[in-house]
Amino acid sequence: MDIMRWVTFDCFGTLVDWRHGIWTSADLIAPGHGRRLLDAYGRHEREVQAESPGLRYREVLAESLRRACAEEQVPLAPDDASVLAATLPYWPVFPDVGDELTALREAGWRLALLTNCDRDLIGETQRRLPVRFDAVVTAEDAGAYKPSHAHFDTFSRSYEPERWVHVAQSFTHDLVPAHRLGIDRVWINRLGEHPEDPSILQEVRPDLRGLAELVEVIAASA
Incomplete structure (x- = not known):
């Protein structure tokens, strides 16, 4: 009988370039202020x-953008607060995603998304991802946002x-709870960040390249 082998992913920041998405979307409603608003939004x-x-x-x-604009003293028209939700389905997928997800699928791994998102928004995003996912758990399903368990x-x-x-870019939202739950984990450190607590790290990569081989090694050592 086949072993149920799963690789779960956070979506935004890991598979989809959310920083680019927020930056460029904020520039649409506040030209020239996208970078400042991205930093404040985070x-x-x-x-x-x-x-x-x-x-x-x-x-x-919408509320996070409102607070970012207030902090940075950037005027925001009421209707413009919805710009991030409107553009999110078009935020770009990182170029390394297609090959690695395909390799995982071909190696027999099931793939899932564990995302701080709504069902309708992640459904639109999935149209841009290069492979099919076998499962999706949203914040709407879980009734909470990560780093909740x-x-x-x-x-x-x-x-x-x-x-x-579990594979993710966010140290706080994903690596910390995965460590506490004893789940094998790979940190995709796309931003070259310094970890808050290096002791919880298991595997670290700058991007997804080589992930299919890495998870096989992790699984063999379990």
């Missing part, structure tokens, strides 16, 4: 999610993985 999103774990992600996007617990109950490797 400071506010986790705060909004923690305050309102049941809030739909499109509202998290709810995504991981929901996935584990639903699919009972026998081999499980």
